Amino acid sequence: xxxxxxxxxxxxxxxxxxxxxxxxxxxxxxxxxxxxxxxxxxxxxxxxxxxxxxxxxxxxxxxxxxxxxxxxxxxxxxxxxxxxxxxxxxxxxxxxxxxxxxxxxxxxxxxxxxxxxxxxxxxxxxxxxxxxxxxxxxxxxxxxxxxxxxxxxxxxxxxxxxxxxxxxxxxxxxxxxxxxxxxxxxxxxxxxxxxxxxxxxxxxxxxxxxxxxxxxxxxx
Numbered sequence: 001x002x003x004x005x006x007x008x009x010x011x012x013x014x015x016x017x018x019x020x021x022x023x024x025x026x027x028x029x030x031x032x033x034x035x036x037x038x039x040x041x042x043x044x045x046x047x048x049x050x051x052x053x054x055x056x057x058x059x060x061x062x063x064x065x066x067x068x069x070x071x072x073x074x075x076x077x078x079x080x081x082x083x084x085x086x087x088x089x090x091x092x093x094x095x096x097x098x099x100x101x102x103x104x105x106x107x108x109x110x111x112x113x114x115x116x117x118x119x120x121x122x123x124x125x126x127x128x129x130x131x132x133x134x135x136x137x138x139x140x141x142x143x144x145x146x147x148x149x150x151x152x153x154x155x156x157x158x159x160x161x162x163x164x165x166x167x168x169x170x171x172x173x174x175x176x177x178x179x180x181x182x183x184x185x186x187x188x189x190x191x192x193x194x195x196x197x198x199x200x201x202x203x204x205x206x207x208x209x210x211x212x213x214x215x216x217x218x219x220x
Contacts, residue, residue, distance in 0.1 A: 003106065003132060004064055005034035005157050010099040011108065011133050012161075012169045019112060019126035021096075022169060028092035029207050030164035031099050035068045036087065037156050040199045044069055047199040050206065051081040064102040068095065084206035092210075100125055108132050140170050144182045152192045156200060159187035163204040 003011070013027040014020070021027060036052070039045040042065065044056045054076050059066050068091065075090065076082055103109045109125040127133065142148040143158065150158065161170050162183035171179045187200070 003103070003108070004038050004062060004099075005153065005160065006031045006038065006064065006095060006099045007034075007103050007106075007108075008136055008157055009034050009160065009166070010096065010103060011136065012166070014109065014125055014127065016127045016130070016133070019109065019124035021125075023166060024096070026164045026166055027169075028096050029088060029210065030160045030166055032088045032092040032095040033160050033164070033203055033207055034157070035065065035091070035095050035099075036084070036203060037160065037200065038062075038065050039069060039072075040196065041152070041156070045072070047084055047202050049202055050083050050085070052084050052087060053081045063105070064098055067098060084203060085210045088206060088210045137170070143186065144171070144179055145175060147182075150186055150189075150191055152196065155186050155189065155191040156196075158183050159200050159204065162187045163207050 009027060009030045010021075013022050013024070015022065036045065036047070039060075040047055042060045044054070044058075044060065044065075046053045046055050054072060057069060057073050060069065071091070071094075072087065075087070100109070100111075103125070104111050108127070108129050110128045112124045112126060114122050114124075139154055140158070143150045143154055161167065162180075167176065167179045167183065187204070191197075192200075
């Protein structure tokens with residue numbers, strides 16, 4: 001089953017048994033970044049410096065990506081370019097919900113609703129099909145711990161995980177120094193066309209900037 005980068009990041013954040021999401025705010029930035037990178041790879045969006053531009057609105061064939069593409073088209077109507085940070089800030093919480101819905105539709109997780117203390121509604125997404133996550137973690141392990149060469153999508157996934165500081169979600173059993181070092185190496189490596197590498201670098205900078213702005217706003 002081919003799932004998107006956004007869904008892969010979301011899946012890594014979910015506890016397999018309880019279905020609760022870990023590091024949800026940081027995951028939100030990475031999930032939104034994953035959607036944006038998929039759209040860049042699909043030739044629907046370009047990212048240059050601090051700006052993004054919509055270049056093609058035809059269907060990608062993936063429901064999750066097409067839903068975000070439609071929202072972006074509405075958001076950008078009448079504007080040639082907008083800031084990457086603005087889109088990530090706008091989409092990060094909504095992209096999480098969309099990614100979870102897509103994982104449910106694919107049968108990878110199931111949605112459970114209950115009330116905490118009998119009052120507060122709680123939604124959890126325990127795993128229904130463990131094969132997808134096992135294959136994902138094996139792919140990450142091969143590149144990060146075993147030194148295999150990544151393909152473009154895996155390298156992009158690692159770059160997003162690294163920029164959002166989600167190393168522990170991908171590798172909860174330790175190896176932190178090795179993981180951080182190797183992910184940094186992959187994130188800056190010669191693993192794709194220069195245009196894609198440049199887009200990743202610009203998105204990483206935008207994610208850092210958006211995170212700083214959000215933290216500043218929360219503290220004011």
